[in-house]
Amino acid sequence: ATFEGRFTDSTNLRIAVVVARFNDLVTGKLLSGCLDCLARHGVDTSTESGQLDVAWVPGSFELPIVAQKLASSSNYQVVITLGAVIRGDTPHFDVVVSEASKGIASVSRETGVPVIFGVLTTDTLQQALERAGIKSNLGWSYALQALEMGSLMSSLPSP
Numbered sequence: 001a002t003f004e005g006r007f008t009d010s011t012n013l014r015i016a017v018v019v020a021r022f023n024d025l026v027t028g029k030l031l032s033g034c035l036d037c038l039a040r041h042g043v044d045t046s047t048e049s050g051q052l053d054v055a056w057v058p059g060s061f062e063l064p065i066v067a068q069k070l071a072s073s074s075n076y077q078v079v080i081t082l083g084a085v086i087r088g089d090t091p092h093f094d095v096v097v098s099e100a101s102k103g104i105a106s107v108s109r110e111t112g113v114p115v116i117f118g119v120l121t122t123d124t125l126q127q128a129l130e131r132a133g134i135k136s137n138l139g140w141s142y143a144l145q146a147l148e149m150g151s152l153m154s155s156l157p158s159p
């Protein structure tokens with residue numbers, strides 16, 4: 001068999017988005033790109049709809065614990081994390097990025113729910129903004145990856 005995700009199953013998916021407030025000039029733009037893409041693929045992105053919930057965390061370091069609670073709730077087929085870690089002069093850049101990425105990967109594997117890694121890691125604010133709407137908006141790509149993974153996971157045989 002060949003297993004592939006579709007982008008046309010979106011009305012059956014329940015999706016949680018976890019967004020970091022740190023660098024919210026950037027993460028707010030990622031969130032709007034993400035919601036725009038989901039809406040244009042048929043997801044009811046109203047947070048009253050029951051199809052999509054949004055949770056805000058202080059920074060990218062906190063993404064994994066909240067993603068874990070949401071992913072293990074059985075309420076969602078896919079979780080999207082959004083954050084922006086900008087090196088700038090931040091000495092603990094590597095710590096924040098490493099904890100966020102390792103944490104998100106392990107939540108995904110432990111819960112079996114795909115958790116999309118939507119954390120921008122850049123040297124400058126300019127580079128982050130370019131990836132969050134000035135040029136492209138990676139929030140859009142993270143939404144597509146979520147739709148593809150949500151669909152793919154439900155097409156795979158159950159254990």
Ligand code: INI
Nearest residue numbers: 020022058059060061083084085086090
């Ligand atoms: N959090 C980010 O999401 N991006 C950053 O660039 C960042 N920097 O530079 O420090 C950052 N730090 C906060 C961190 O994620 C936690 O919220 C904080 O350490 C409390 O646990």
